[in-house]
Amino acid sequence: MTHDHARHAHHDDLAQILDLDAEVFAPALDTVYADIALAADGPIRTILDLGAGTGTGTFGLLRHFEDARATAVDASPEMLAHLGREAARLGLGDRATTLVADLDQQVPDVEPVDLVWASASLHHLADPDRTLAEVVRLVRPGGLMAVLELDGFPRFVPDDAPGGAAEARAHALIDADRAVDMPSMGSDWGARLTKAGLDVEQHRSVVLQLTAPLPEVVGRYAAATLTRVAGAVAERLEPEDAAALDALLDGGPDDVRHRPDLRVGAERQLWIARL
Ligand SMILES: C[S@@+](CC[C@H](N)C(=O)[O-])C[C@H]1O[C@@H](n2cnc3c(N)ncnc32)[C@H](O)[C@@H]1O
Known part of the structure; x- marks a missing residue:
């Protein structure tokens, strides 16, 4: 396999898992979007999805916040190409923009938004605290940042x-x-958000237990x-x-x-x- 082929195969496998994950977790994610709506100080019209992957959060949020537009940021052009195709298929193409950016290098230079969303992406960063200190500039005063993080893969087979x-x-x-x-996976993201200058208003676990x-x-x-x-x-x-x-x-x-x-x-x- 050439390096390029290997990269594409890796992308396809991960993209497939992310899309299946979106489907399986959809009901749990809907409760998260509802919490964000309750916390917001007004209508959410602008969203930035950091490390958007195949667009689980981008599309979930656009469906929930019907007046919103979203910018999906990711370091992977393949992920964003996948997201762009899916946006067109879902009829959300005019409300979703993609932006290739490596958040380890620099956060994108965009107008501050009503909601910054980061799901399962911050733990990939080389120095999350440094990136978060810059990300804060992308939230408008009174606006929200929502972080959804995980400790690892789900379990499927009883012990x-x-x-x-x-x-x-x-x-x-x-x-x-x-x-x-x-090393930042599973860390206290609330403490990191506070350190970056945000007021953490809510922290809860989102549990998914499904059986036959x-x-x-x-x-x-x-x-x-x-x-x-x-x-x-x-x-x-x-x-x-x-x-x-x-x-x-x-x-x-x-x-x-x-x-x-x-x-x-x-x-x-x-x-x-x-x-
Ligand atoms: C586990 S996926 C999560 C995708 C999506 N947020 C979700 O919840 O399904 C992590 C994503 O973060 C992206 N990512 C990792 N490091 C990044 C960086 N330094 N800058 C931008 N995106 C990054 C990856 O390309 C990948 O799409």
Whole structure:
């Protein structure tokens, strides 16, 4: 595979997970948009989505705030191309603008907005506090910044069911990697927002616990996520754990796409802050 092919394949896998994630988490995200609407001091007309990915937040917010326009910012031109195609398909093309920018280098020079949204993106930053200090300039006085962050991938298989222990051990390996590669993941984003000069008005967990009967999209979401998890730790898994993870994905009786004990257990943290 050439470097370019590898980059595109990586993008496609991640984009697919993000789109499935949007579908599975949609009801939980709707409660988050409702909280933002309650916190706002007036109509939300301008939105900046930082690290927008395939547009989960951009589209969710545009649907919720019908008078708003959004600028979706991401370092990845591929993600934003995907987002642009989806915006056109959803009929939101005239309300969504994309902007390629690496937030580690510089925040974009745009007019301050009513709402800055950052979901699962700040933990990717090399120096989140430095970026947040600049991001504050993009919030209008009285405007909001909402941060949704996560500690890791969701769990799909009960601990005591076939494949559950292997899934847990794969997660433990990934968590250890993250402690080194993305030390800000799981940190206190409320404290970071305060340090950047915002007033944190709300902090709550957004919990998603889904059990059978589950729509078929959950099986596809579980399979796509577990493929990524297994790939990330493939060389370090004990052979029996590698085999158990394979069995969750091989189309056999333990495959997550058609087992009755499949579940989704995920928790995210929401902070809503005002300038
Ligand atoms: C896990 S995805 C989250 C996407 C989306 N916000 C969501 O909730 O589904 C993280 C996104 O942040 C983007 N990202 C990572 N580092 C970035 C940076 N330095 N500047 C801008 N975007 C970045 C990635 O390209 C990716 O699209």
